[in-house]
Every structure is written in C-alpha cells, then in structure tokens.
Amino acid sequence: MNHEEVKVRRGPRSGLALIVAVHSRALGPAAGGIRLRRYPDWRDGLADALRLSEAMTLKNAAAGLDFGGGKSVIALEPGTSLTPELREAALLDLGEMIDSFGGSYFGGPDVGTGPDDMVVVRRATSRVFCLPAEHGGTGSSSVPTAAGVFAAVRAGARHVFGTADLVGRTVVVSGLGSVGGLVARHVSEAGARVLVSDVDPAKRTGEFEWVEPAKALRTPADILVPAAVGGVLPAELVPELSVPLIVGPANNQLTEDSVAGGLAARGIVWVPDFVASAGGAVYVLLREVEGLSHTAAMSRVESIGDTVSAVLTAARDNGTTPLTEALARASARLTP
Numbered sequence: 001m002n003h004e005e006v007k008v009r010r011g012p013r014s015g016l017a018l019i020v021a022v023h024s025r026a027l028g029p030a031a032g033g034i035r036l037r038r039y040p041d042w043r044d045g046l047a048d049a050l051r052l053s054e055a056m057t058l059k060n061a062a063a064g065l066d067f068g069g070g071k072s073v074i075a076l077e078p079g080t081s082l083t084p085e086l087r088e089a090a091l092l093d094l095g096e097m098i099d100s101f102g103g104s105y106f107g108g109p110d111v112g113t114g115p116d117d118m119v120v121v122r123r124a125t126s127r128v129f130c131l132p133a134e135h136g137g138t139g140s141s142s143v144p145t146a147a148g149v150f151a152a153v154r155a156g157a158r159h160v161f162g163t164a165d166l167v168g169r170t171v172v173v174s175g176l177g178s179v180g181g182l183v184a185r186h187v188s189e190a191g192a193r194v195l196v197s198d199v200d201p202a203k204r205t206g207e208f209e210w211v212e213p214a215k216a217l218r219t220p221a222d223i224l225v226p227a228a229v230g231g232v233l234p235a236e237l238v239p240e241l242s243v244p245l246i247v248g249p250a251n252n253q254l255t256e257d258s259v260a261g262g263l264a265a266r267g268i269v270w271v272p273d274f275v276a277s278a279g280g281a282v283y284v285l286l287r288e289v290e291g292l293s294h295t296a297a298m299s300r301v302e303s304i305g306d307t308v309s310a311v312l313t314a315a316r317d318n319g320t321t322p323l324t325e326a327l328a329r330a331s332a333r334l335t336p
C-alpha cells in the first residue's frame with residue numbers, strides 16, 4: 001500500500017463497512033467523493049477506495065490543484081437492503097469518520113450519492129462539498145465534469161483529425177448517466193452523430209441513436225466516450241476496437257497501465273481519464289475553497305483542453321504514451 005492513511009470502520013449506527021482512503025496530501029488536504037455501492041465483499045470496497053483515491057491524487061495534481069487524493073466508500077454487502085433510514089445512518093457514520101481527519105480530507109458526492117446526501121453528511125462534519133445551492137454549495141459536479149470532457153474531446157479531435165470541429169463525426173457515448181448524458185448533448189449540439197448505450201434500458205429515450213451495451217465499445221466510430229464504469233478497456237479488447245480516439249469521464253478505464261501501450265501501438269489515441277474527468281473537482285474546489293467566481297472556475301475547467309493538447313503533443317514528440325506524459329506531469333508536481 002502506498003497510501004498515507006486508510007480508516008476502515010463498521011458504522012456504529014448503520015452496521016455497514018465504511019472506508020476512507022487518503023492516498024496523498026503532498027499538495028494539500030485530500031479531496032475525493034463518497035461512493036455508495038453494493039460489493040460482493042467489503043474488501044472489494046476497500047480495493048475500490050484504494051484505487052480511486054490514488055486516481056484522485058493524479059487528477060488533482062495533473063489539473064494544477066493544491067489538493068491531494070482521497071476517497072470514501074460505503075460498502076453495501078449482498079442481502080442488505082438500502083432503506084432511507086439505513087442510508088441516513090451510513091451517511092452520518094461516514095461524516096463522523098471524515099470529521100476525524102481534522103480537515104485533512106474533504107468528501108463530496110460520487111457514484112451512488114448526490115448533493116442531497118451531502119446535507120446529511122454535513123450534520124456530522126463541515127468537511128464536505130457540493131451541497132445544493134440552497135444549502136450554500138455548488139450542487140452536482142456533473143455539469144463542470146461534462147464541460148471538461150467536452151473540452152478534452154475537442155482537444156483530442158484537434159490532435160487526431162487536425163480540427164476540433166465535430167460536424168459529421170460519429171461519437172459513441174457508453175453510459176448515459178449524469179455526465180454521459182450531458183456529454184452526448186454537447187457533442188450533438190456541436191454537429192456530431194451520436195450513438196449512445198447504457199445497461200439501463202430506461203435510458204433508451206429515443207433522443208439519440210441506440211447501440212446495445214455489449215457492442216458499444218466495438219462500434220466503428222471517430223470518438224469513443226467511456227462514461228459508465230471503470231475497467232472497460234482490458235488488453236484483450238484493444239485489437240477489437242475500431243476508433244482512433246478514446247476520451248471520457250469514467251475513472252480507471254484501463255484494467256492495467258500497460259493497456260496504454262497496446263492502444264498506442266494500434267494508433268489509438270487514449271486521453272488519460274484522470275485528465276479528462278477533472279472538471280468537477282476543478283470547479284468545486286476552486287469555487288468552494290478558493291472562492292473563485294463561476295466564470296473564473298469554468299475557465300479553469302475549459303483549460304483541461306490545453307492540458308490534453310500538451311499531453312498528446314508530448315506523447316507524439318517523445319514517442320511515449322499519453323498516460324506516461326500525464327503521469328509525468330502529475331509526478332512533477334508531487335515530487336518537485
């Protein structure tokens with residue numbers, strides 16, 4: 001383990017397994033969301049927290065933020081039904097755990113939690129972000145995350161196709177959740193043909209062309225946007241991909257770092273997820289901690305496009321992968 005501090009506790013109110021993993025505070029207090037998910041075993045939740053908190057360190061460092069990386073997990077084990085009472089108890093338990101870090105870790109929403117849940121967490125700690133506007137927070141981070149992904153898509157397109165213009169390009173969005181849905185709309189409004197996919201059939205509203213989830217990643221297209229879960233790009237999928245550019249918000253898309261080499265060898269440009277998905281963290285931390293205006297924070301979100309261009313250009317010039325270059329950027333800040 002290369003984490004600074006990890007706390008695991010059975011919630012005194014909820015009885016659920018709770019994990020707070022702080023990977024690094026080298027640049028400042030750690031920040032990262034609270035994931036509420038069902039796992040086969042709480043140890044799978046621990047593994048998730050360890051992986052995701054490390055990714056937050058890279059995300060915050062590569063985005064130029066003075067924050068470290070952390071993540072919380074509320075692990076629902078099989079057979080536990082999540083009643084509103086249990087949810088509230090777990091959020092209060094976790095809030096107490098966050099508070100025990102004394103301001104060196106800040107939580108916010110993540111998969112399975114939202115701004116309204118943060119109102120509950122705030123009853124136990126002030127170290128929580130993204131409360132709804134009426135409670136003094138910036139609300140859901142999906143809007144700035146999607147804006148950052150859109151900036152990354154345009155920068156990736158400029159690098160691969162010589163123009164950021166998306167008119168006539170085919171874009172597949174896999175995962176039509178709160179971020180994927182917004183990205184689909186952005187690229188559609190920019191003139192792209194959009195194909196969407198989701199394991200939840202209720203997402204098939206007819207707004208966009210539909211592709212079955214099993215086929216989505218292999219669908220021939222100009223740009224693939226992974227916007228669902230992590231681990232969607234294993235080595236064995238690389239030969240079956242039919243797309244020159246992959247850029248999306250899903251965290252930890254590669255099953256292992258070596259997949260980045262396989263993608264590059266096939267001439268597929270993969271924009272590192274921790275660079276493309278940083279818009280939410282950038283916006284929330286700059287607004288809620290550093291007090292920047294909406295306009296100033298959104299302009300920092302837009303600058304994710306510049307980071308993507310720099311990373312892709314360096315990879316091309318140095319004969320490396322975008323992952324190597326993005327990691328080098330983050331490491332340069334973490335170990336000056």
Ligand SMILES: NC(=O)c1ccc[n+]([C@@H]2O[C@H](COP(=O)([O-])OP(=O)(O)OC[C@H]3O[C@@H](n4cnc5c(N)ncnc54)[C@H](O)[C@@H]3O)[C@@H](O)[C@H]2O)c1
Nearest residue numbers: 141142145175177178179198199200228249250251277280
């Ligand atoms: N919300 C943010 O601000 C933010 C910030 C950074 C990164 N991310 C990452 O982006 C991704 C999407 O986040 P979100 O907030 O939109 O989540 P979400 O839960 O709102 O949406 C995820 C969607 O993916 C679908 N899905 C799940 N498994 C799938 C599969 N195998 N194939 C296709 N669809 C599948 C779900 O049904 C859901 O509609 C996640 O990996 C998240 O960690 C989100």
